[in-house]
Structures are given as C-alpha cells and as structure tokens.
Amino acid sequence: MKIIQREFGSIHDGVITSTTLVNDHGMEVTSINYGCIITNIMVPDQNGQMENVVLGFDTIENYEKHSPYFGAVIGRVAGRIKGGTFELDGAKYQLEKNNMGNALHGGNKGYDKKVWHVDVNSDDEESSVVYKYISLDGEEGYPGNVEIKVTYCLSNANELTISYEAVSDKKTLLNVTNHSYFNLSGDLKRDILNHALKVKSDSFLELDDELIPTGEVLSVANTSFDFRESRVIQDGVNSSHDQNILAGNGYDHPFLLSENHNQEIVLSDEESGRILTIETDQPAVVLYTGNKLNNDFEIRSVQSRKYLGLCLETQGLPDSIHHPHFPSNILEKGEVFRSQTIYKFGLL
Incomplete structure (x- = not known):
C-alpha cells in the first residue's frame, strides 16, 4: 500500500491537498480536501488497462467554476428541502434557497465547497485518508455545531469504503452522501x-x-424503474414514463433498497468488462443519470454532455422532514451518526 500527497492548488480558504491511495494491485483513489472530492478512481478493464472511472477535473479552478458536485461529499442534507424551510420542536429554520426557491445539497456553500482537515493512515492491508470539518451553528441556516468525519479507505481487494461519522450539539438535520459520477x-x-x-x-x-x-x-x-433484473440506462432515457420525462429523460430518483450489505447495487459495462458492486447501510440510493450535464465545459479534454456519467448516491430519503412516513434524517443532540458504503470494483 502507498499514499501520495501533493499540492492541488489554493483558494482563499487555504491550500488544497491531493491524496492518492494506491493498493498492491495498482488501483488508485485520489481525493482532495476541498469538498472531500474524489477526483480519480483508477481500475483495470478486462485487458488490464488502468483507466479513470469517475468524472473530475485536474484544477481547483475548474471545480469552483464548473463542477455539478463531481465526486463531492454532500451535506448537511443531500437532495432538496421544499421551500428551504423546516421546523424542529416548534422552531422554524430558514435555509439558503439555491434551487428554484428550495434548498439543494446543503445550500450555496455546503460541505462540497468547504476546505477540510486531512490526515492519512496506512498498513499492509489498507490505506485511508480522513477528512474532518466543523460545521458551525447557523451555517446555511442549519442549527447546531456539527463535527463530521469522512474516511476513504482502500483495500487490497479493490474495495473503496466511505465511512461517515458526525455529532451535533443541537438537534438538527443530517443526510450525507458522496456525489461521484461513474463511467x-x-x-x-x-x-x-x-x-x-x-x-x-x-x-x-x-x-x-x-x-x-x-x-x-x-x-x-x-416500469422502466424496475432494476430488480439488470437493465441498461438507455431504457429510462427512451421511456415515455412521466417520471422519466420529468427528470429530463432519464433518472433522478430515490430508490428504496429492499436489502443492505448484500450486493444491492450492481453497475456494469460489458465493453470494458468492468463491474461495480455497492453495498450500504442506508435506506435508499438516488440514481441520477446526468440528464442535465451542461455542454459548456470540458472534462479532461472530453466535452461535457448529457449522460456522460451517473451517480449512485446512497443516503436517507430527500425532504424526509416534510414526510413523517419517510425514515427520519433528524440527528438528536449528542447522538453519533454513523454510516458506511462499500464500492467493490471487479471484472465481469
């Protein structure tokens, strides 16, 4: 196992550090302490060719200017909160409205745009990078000082484990995820x-x-939303289902998982021979198929366009605060939130 760190760039909040975890088989996971963004995941195809399988940039300037949450940790609350408001114990909270009058992905400057403290750890079997951040009471309108830790751990089994841990000194909302676009x-x-x-x-x-x-x-x-047997993404793009059309001809939907920790999400590409298996303790996964990716910038010399990547965001249900029958995203004062998602890369 090996860890490589270098300077990625700098912004007004400080120097941005890039950390690359390398296992004994040559798989690499690179992330930066700006938004805990995963910039690269290098894995082999069926011919042994190592290539990157996530969307990202090589400069901090491009992340600030163009990124639709590429590879970032999303928080405090992933997804949209209707009207940008919610109530807890009779107190009303007004959030930053950054999406058609609603709050999206933590607000104007959510966790994806923060500079995190970074530490690294390594032994013979795995290496990890640990990101820490203190989200202050009132940040983007949310109550409570939240101490959050995100760990990316790479093993020699070509598994990337993302672990989240957080605690708040006030009752608040928390629903975090990683927003990597896979290809x-x-x-x-x-x-x-x-x-x-x-x-x-x-x-x-x-x-x-x-x-x-x-x-x-x-x-x-x-329906075109039935993925209980493997189906291609094209089915949803061509579908006449009103929900596929609503999302911009594709998917941008939360799916309730019927199982956890048992190969519940499997993505594959027959031509490259790559397969990604995702296991999580979260109740849902949001499938977003890049229906609204703009074509006014490049991603490492490739023109950005619709359907260039897809997200599989393991998380709680969006806007659950307004739907009491949804699993709750409320974090009680002093309660420790923990969650883990494992990404297993292999070949067909």
Whole structure:
C-alpha cells in the first residue's frame, strides 16, 4: 500500500491537498480536501488497462467554476428541502434557497465547497485518508455545531469504503452522501447509456415538477424503474414514463433498497468488462443519470454532455422532514451518526 500527497492548488480558504491511495494491485483513489472530492478512481478493464472511472477535473479552478458536485461529499442534507424551510420542536429554520426557491445539497456553500482537515493512515492491508470539518451553528441556516468525519479507505481487494461519522450539539438535520459520477468505460470513452444496472428495490419515490418527493411511494413493477433484473440506462432515457420525462429523460430518483450489505447495487459495462458492486447501510440510493450535464465545459479534454456519467448516491430519503412516513434524517443532540458504503470494483 502507498499514499501520495501533493499540492492541488489554493483558494482563499487555504491550500488544497491531493491524496492518492494506491493498493498492491495498482488501483488508485485520489481525493482532495476541498469538498472531500474524489477526483480519480483508477481500475483495470478486462485487458488490464488502468483507466479513470469517475468524472473530475485536474484544477481547483475548474471545480469552483464548473463542477455539478463531481465526486463531492454532500451535506448537511443531500437532495432538496421544499421551500428551504423546516421546523424542529416548534422552531422554524430558514435555509439558503439555491434551487428554484428550495434548498439543494446543503445550500450555496455546503460541505462540497468547504476546505477540510486531512490526515492519512496506512498498513499492509489498507490505506485511508480522513477528512474532518466543523460545521458551525447557523451555517446555511442549519442549527447546531456539527463535527463530521469522512474516511476513504482502500483495500487490497479493490474495495473503496466511505465511512461517515458526525455529532451535533443541537438537534438538527443530517443526510450525507458522496456525489461521484461513474463511467466504467474508462477515461470517458463512451457515455453511460449502455451501462447495465441492477438494484434490489421494489419501489421508488414519485417526484413533483421541482424534483422533490411528493410523498408517494411507487412500485417499480412493469416500469422502466424496475432494476430488480439488470437493465441498461438507455431504457429510462427512451421511456415515455412521466417520471422519466420529468427528470429530463432519464433518472433522478430515490430508490428504496429492499436489502443492505448484500450486493444491492450492481453497475456494469460489458465493453470494458468492468463491474461495480455497492453495498450500504442506508435506506435508499438516488440514481441520477446526468440528464442535465451542461455542454459548456470540458472534462479532461472530453466535452461535457448529457449522460456522460451517473451517480449512485446512497443516503436517507430527500425532504424526509416534510414526510413523517419517510425514515427520519433528524440527528438528536449528542447522538453519533454513523454510516458506511462499500464500492467493490471487479471484472465481469
């Protein structure tokens, strides 16, 4: 195992450090302490060719200017909160409205735009980078001082484990995730429309016109949302289902997982031979197929465009504070939040 650190750039909040975890098989995971962004994941294809399978940039300036949350940790609350307001114990909180009058992904300067403290650890079997941040009471409108730690751990089994731990000194909301855009073709050679996805999920959340859950839980049966057997992403892009059309011809939906820690999410690309298996303790995964990626910038010399990557965001349900029948995203004072998601890279 090996760890490589270097200066990635600098912004007004300080120097940005890049950390690359390298295992004994040559797999690499690179991240920076700006937003805990994963910039590269290098894994082999069926011919042994090592290539990057996530969308990202080589400069901090591009992340500040162009990034639609590429590879970042999202918080305090992933997804949208309707109207940018919520109540806890009778107190009303007004959040930053950064998406059509709603709060999205933690606000104007969520966890994805913060500079985090960085530490590293390594032994013979795994290496890790640990990011820490203190989110102050009132930040983006949320109550409580929240101490949060995010750990990226790479093993010799070609597994990346993302662990989250947080505690608040006031009752607050917390729903964190990683927003990596995957493309298993390698170095963005193709889009993700022919990627095949399998998800152990019997139901998904209906969205309104602002892409916020209505509260209705819909069955996946006999729809383009049925990933219980593997199907290609193209099916949803071509679908006439009103929810696919609403999302911009594709997916931007939370799926309720029927199992945890049992190969519940599997993404594959037949041409490269790569396969990604995701296991989590979270109740849901948000599938976003890059339906709204802009084409006015480049990603490492490749023109950005729709469907160039897809996100599999393991998390709690968005806007759960307004839907009491959803699993709660409330974090009590002094309660320790813990969550873990494992990304296993292999070959078909």
